[in-house]
Amino acid sequence: MPVIQRHLPARRLSGMLGKRAGEQRAYTWLSEGIRQLVANGRVLHGTMLPSERELVAELGMSRTTVTRAYQELRERGFAEARQGSGTRIRIPGGEIGGGTEPLAVGVQETLPPGGIDLTCGAPTAPLGLASYYERALDQLPGYIGGMGYYPMGLPVLREAIAEDYTRRGLPTGPEQVIVTAGALSGVATAARAVLARGARVLAESPSYPNSVTSLRQHGARMTALPIGPEGSDVAGIEAALARGGIGAMLCLPDFHNPTGTLLDNEGRERWARALVRNGVQGIVDETNAELWLDERPPVFPMAKYAEGLITVGSASKTYWGGLRLGWIRAPRALVGAINQVRATVDLGAPVLEQLVLNLLIRERSGLDEPTRASLRKSRDWLHAALGTQLPEWKVAKPGGGMSLWCNLPAPRSMALVAQARKASLVLSPGSTFAVDDHGLDHWLRVPYALDREQLGQALPLLVRAWNAVA
Template identity: 60%
Template sequence: MGRITALSLARMLGEADPSLPAYRWLFLALRSLIANGRILHGTALPSEREAVAALGLSRTTVSRAYAELRDCGYASSRRGSGTVAQLPGGPAAGGAEPLPLGGFGPAPGSAVVDLTCAAPNAPAGMLAEFERALDQLPRYAATMGYYPLGIEPLRVALAEYYTRRGLPTSPEQMIVTSGALSSVAAAGRAVLGRGQKVLAETPTYPNSLLALKAHGARTIAVPIGPQGSDLEQIAGALREGSPAAMLCLPDFHNPVGTLLDDAGRQRWAAELDRASVVGIIDETCAELWLDQAPQVLPMAAHSANLITVGSASKSHWGGLRLGWLRAPRHLVAALARARMSMDLGAPVLEQLVLANLLTSGKSLSDTTRATLRGNRDWMIGELGRILPDWEPNRPAGGLSLWCHLPQPRSTALARRLKSVLLAPGSTFAVEGHGLEHYMRLPFAQERAQLELALPAIAAAWNQVAR
């Protein structure tokens, strides 16, 4: 069990809200820190005496705030540990990706570190965003609640988001879905007939391919070059393969992490238009820059025939389960029909949360971005120390490293590990095999988990490599 010091807690709490009674402010601030994962389940809070000294509050104030936490299920008292932070009902095990690995994360209560999933935790303040959205919910509660294309405030906010990025967009071009995979699936249904071919770079994000294959599409692959998308090979594959659509990841490609510049985007879009191929542009990672904000236009700014897929999962929180399609005007109706064939709309409350976040300009939080950047740099340094033969990239954005291994043994390594779940390189291959010289290592998890995982990976690799 971890313990947080009183001084660390004081820094996390920040300034008190003078509009609230002191005990109420402290209770709400602590509840938010616990709910948002800033204080982890099972962490011992400072003793009341230590908190009084560090926070400058009375003993009565701290005692009442701790009691409120216990009453609402966000803390418990343990002999010898004092007050311990907890999540009501305990932490819930989340699902992992990519799904081709065959699982949904470790079993509940398992100590296994799951590195198959690349997604950050909810940022601080998410609980407050839901509370704000609840105040807006009554006007929608008087309706049936079905908004197949999304509620108007969210479609307006999404259109303004793209317009700010240099891609003029109207709300009528925005279609809200239940996630990026739903968006990809809807795009496939709208533009692909059964048996038609879709071109994709290899490696690529495998679940997007599954969404297209489920509709009966056939996949063909074009390899990514050492510096990212190989436009010469893409142009050749578009001419020779006769695909009907292409899955494109120009923004911090998952898993490679590369970012395509504007000149490359313009040429790629021109090649798609020349071949009369519809581009499905996956922008899931577009906001995940780590060093500096990229000065590039959305790829759809270079062609009127590109469908853009976006998602709140990586930039805001996976628990929102919201994605969207930015549709070319001539494909709006087809995409709307395809989307409505899947379900009758995403939850209204979550849409209100995302609309508020977008309207206020909030994306990946500064704290989350700094944590990801620190984890990336730390992981690269540790790999250089304990696995000097591995060659990790240093992505300017995204959530994982793409490591070149000295031997083609990534699947053997994943199988050897007992305490860590890994997705081998072949998971990301369009054809489902190859890429054994590569391993994706996410760095979005808590540093403590990464510190446990890397030595185990190194030990297993030494056995596999022999």
């Protein structure tokens, strides 16, 4: 990732620090305040702090106070001073690169140094996440006396998730919620609990490739049904289910990855009823449900229309992928079977992260506004930029999600990705998302979750690569 040079003006820092509480020593307030801004991702690694002289003038403090605060930051590893070039923020141990969405299974590429990763469709952590960790740490002593095994999840968190479903129109009890290590783990666990090896599983194509591969590795025989930029073909789904022989279906009605389409309530109800009518187990992956960018869509969780559906959720997109948490919301009759399978995979999720997620769900309940606003801006910018710079591409603007699903005028997606790779721009070709092992070379997924600066760097590389292969 390119190092971005940033200078933090004294006035801006003063605004971010807020007011000093009376009882705190001035230098402690200043160094602790800056440390908190770093911990919460508001001041980034490499940022140049204002000069001591500027800060003295801005804050009306003595030079000794500011010097001592900067010295304390340096001693704790949060800043470094270079002769003649001022004081720069450091993250102790250095900034850790990477941490992007795992590349789709089968595309095992590593990011070249200085490269831009457009295989990634996840936001960075919301502002203030570190303070949730701090508060969760305060709650940890209540759990330390026990063994720390909560195979179904912490009771408080299961309750928070159940209340969230109930609030969204799907009455749910905490006993129906099983906390997992993410949605992918949830889909894999649920599928193993309800599917015999060799069962046929229907999925829309394109789809989220890691879930498809996971189902396949469990022995599922995948059957693909096309989904286009206009969204799920409900009549096609009804017809495919009615033909019989299907054991389960993977459903992504919420800002489908990668097409970004959203299914309305009428479509959800028809789809859910068709699953029940044909005795097919629906596994609904709601990972992207909270990623609406324009208006909150008036849709219900699909299981509202058929209690027997299994719903899988995730903290990764709504809050942070680093929490590594998701959940399964199961019909009561299936909770035991799912839990038995789960106990063969792992014995529960980390307590601290569950405490963090519990606080996030109860206090934020969804994507925070700055993240939503920034995603909306990036989506609008990228959509408009592609429209002017690659007008021959057909690109719908999704109401949510994290990527644009681009229709190329020629089946050159794999060639384009290989070409872009030479300029250190890494992308996933459309075929990565195909359920039936072929096709979709007319399509490219371009995520807009990176910040505007990086998207701005990526676009000319993408345009150049396309012009070279088109």
